Amino acid sequence: MKQHLDPSRIVHEIREFQKWLSRKYPDLNETMSKKSEQEILHQIRWILSKYVHPQSSISQPQLAQVLLKEVPAYLGQKVSYYTKFAENLVAETACLPYEESGFQTLKVQSFKAWYSLIQEHALQTYSAFVLLGCFICESRDQLINRYLIGELSGFDLEVVDKQLKELSQLGLIKLVGKNTGHPKQYSIVDAYIIKQEPDGCIIYNKWDHDFCDPSNALFAELNLLQDVSEIDFVTHLVTNRVPKANPLIYRTGQAEIHAHKQLMKPLVIAASLLSAEQILNWLSKAYTAKPGRVLNRLKKELELFIQTLYYRSSHPEKHYEQILQVMPLLHYVARRQFNVDLDYQGKLVACTIQMRMDKIHHTFVQTQNFTNPKGGWDVGFFLKCLTFQDPTSKWSEKYPDKEIIFQNSLTSTGVSPRIVLKPGQWSIADLECLPGSLPGIAELNCFLKANRELNQLIQYMNRLVVHGFTSFQFHPKVLSVKTHRIYFVDPSSQNIPKSLRPIFRAQANHHLLMIDMSEMELSIIKHYASKYALKADGIDLSKLTFDSLSQDTGLLRKKIKTFIYSYMYGASMDTIQDEVGLSEAEISVIEYALKRYPQVAEFRKDISNRTRTKGFSPPTPLGFSIPVIKSKSYAGFSYLIQSTGAEIFREWILELHEMGLSKFLINAIHDELLFEVPKSTNVYDFRSQVEVALHQATQTILPQCQLSIKAKAGKCWDEKTAIDISIPLA
Secondary structure (H helix, E strand, O other): OOOOOOHHHHHHHHHHHHHHHHHHOOOOOOOOOHHHHHHHHHHHHHHHHOOOOOOOOOOHHHHHHHHHOOOHHHOOOOHHHHHHHHHHHHHHHHHHHHHOOOEEEEEHHHHHHHHHHHHHOOOOHHHHHHHHHHHHHHHOOOOEOHHHHHHHHOOOHHHHHHHHHHHHHOOOEEEOOOOOOOOOOEEEOHHHOEEEOOOOOEEEOOOOOOOOOHHHEHHHHHOOOOOHHHHHHHHOOOOOOOOOOOOOOEEEOOOEEEEEHHHOOHHHHHHHHOEHHHHHHHHHHHOOOOHHHHHHHHHHHHHHHHHHHHOOOOOOOHHHHHHHHHHHHHHHHHOOOEEEOHHHHHHHHHHHHHHHHHHHOOEEEEEEOOOOOOOOOOHHHHHHHOOOOOHHHHHHHHOOOOOEEEEEOEEOOEEOOOOOOOOOOOOHHHHHOOOOOOOOHHHHHHHHHHHHHHHHHHHHHHHHHHHOOOEEOOEEEOOOOOOOOOEEEOOOHHHOOOOOHHHEEOOOOEEEEEEEEEOHHHHHHHHHHOOOOHHHOOOOHHHOOHHHHHHHHOOOHHHHHHHHHHHHOOOOHHHHHHHHOOOHHHHHHHHHHHOOOHHHHHHHHHHHHHHHHHOEOOOOOOOOOOEOOHHHOOHHHHHHHHHHHHHHHHHHHHHHHHOOOHHHEEEEEOOEEEEEEEOOOOHHHHHHHHHHHHHHHHHHHOOOOOOEEEEEEEOEOOOOOOEEOOOOOO
16 A cells, blocks of 8 residues: 555644644753754654555655654754655665563463463454454553554554454454544453452452463473574573573563564464463364364464564664664674672772762852853862762852852761762853863863762662662664664763772673774875875875874873764864863864874865755665754764774674674674673684674675774773783683
């Protein structure tokens, strides 16, 4: 069925989106924060996800463009800008289910109810699996509609509509509300779900049915996953699975059934919990003639599902196809244990608390009533006030019209975990943006850093104490970042300060192997810029490295690196001065050194012009472009470089999986991989294999681009104490 725009639905979605925007962001204008933009785009993707089914009467690209034009920051752009933006949002929406790492649950009693009902009513396969989809929706506390059931079952929407109507006529499900809208909403009839007792307790109806032993389930009988790598790949998200039986779902006693969203399919659940004999008993009642033939058909459907799940997913665009391919591997990585040294963490918390107490004398800022602390704020005097017994009075003596209220950070039970409270008029970010020339700013930055790290440590400690964990598991995200770089959340592993990384340790008899690409983004810039010969004939860009520039200028490598990336990605000189801490003279020295490589400047200028002309960044090797508003066309350069790097990085992980090395991977951060390998592993050979994988990935994405790696190994995630693996490990 060809998609078209349903006027009644589009008006409804626009109005609901407008209400959401005005409620969430009442003061939204042409400028918005990165966080606000992420939330708005997430809301648009959620709306689009309701019309992801091929037979939906709403055109996703058209709907996306209409919703984008409701956001003030996106108004007044080129037509091509909205077209590209909508294309990206639609493609991201299709990939979202593969990014979600959470488990889905199905109540055990709901499954028992389903099995009893399909036998009682002799339901055939379509009706039976639609009914099980209804029970799955009920377990999620979702109302039932044809789109949800179609996504779960894979059935055509017309088939789903017919089966929902039949189930309603049988009294197994019921319409909810007046149902004048579209699509119709249903729910399971209460009699088959819960029962309210006089004392207020809710109990489930008792259904007489026992699950078969996992090793006797139909799925185990078919033995569809024979190779260990296939088993790991498909079942890596199933907690406490039984490797010998290879069930795709896990049952916690008599309470709930757990499975990843991709595995929460009616046929998969039935085959994982019921034996062939139990399924045949049901089919014998539903199909009086040749039920065995129906069972064989179900087996073939299950086999096809597993093959589709295991083999690499596809997408018409190579960029998104790569994301679909790598997401299962990232989930696999996320389920591995990242061990925490509790004793070391406790000592680090105590040490940081003491350092903070010594630095600011038990006091911190709570509120102030003037609106612009960044304009002429006396940081030096503020820090001096912290050393007095009554800092509030001391501050008021000099600034009676700029009141600041200080409050002790110590409570009767010791140090409060709420180290920093955001004032009403400004935030911690305001403090961090203060000009570097102000007196006392170095001390203030030390104070802020100590507070930030202490807050994170306390959060980690509280999480371990509350949940009883001795390890963390990070959840992968790709689509929420414009460039689709890989990052992990809950907690965010890439934002863990290097000073806190040592709390993460290798398990017994293992090493942590830290491998990252050396100067990845600079290498990509040089590769692209090499095509801009012009007047630069004969200039060898391979000599452009952070180390060479550091030697030529006499400046620290870290400052050189920060300056180059900040400058290349469009930061102003004032911003660079504040962030890097360079003087005008030092900046002039670096600029002079870079003039020897005019191809880079020409490349940067050309990309910005192309972005301004087209409304989106130039395509990456896999064809991915990012929409850019007119006033920020300079961002097209950074988008191209970072997106290209992200494609190489994802391909690197895929190559490692092909080589059988992904089972050692426990974390991935932009251009760095963290492995946990047994001490018996030859780390030199391991490093060589990882480098071969990177070379193959680079040649696949960006031929002729040269990338190298740096590798260290140690007992904890700490490069300072780790040793280069070119030196034999002790």
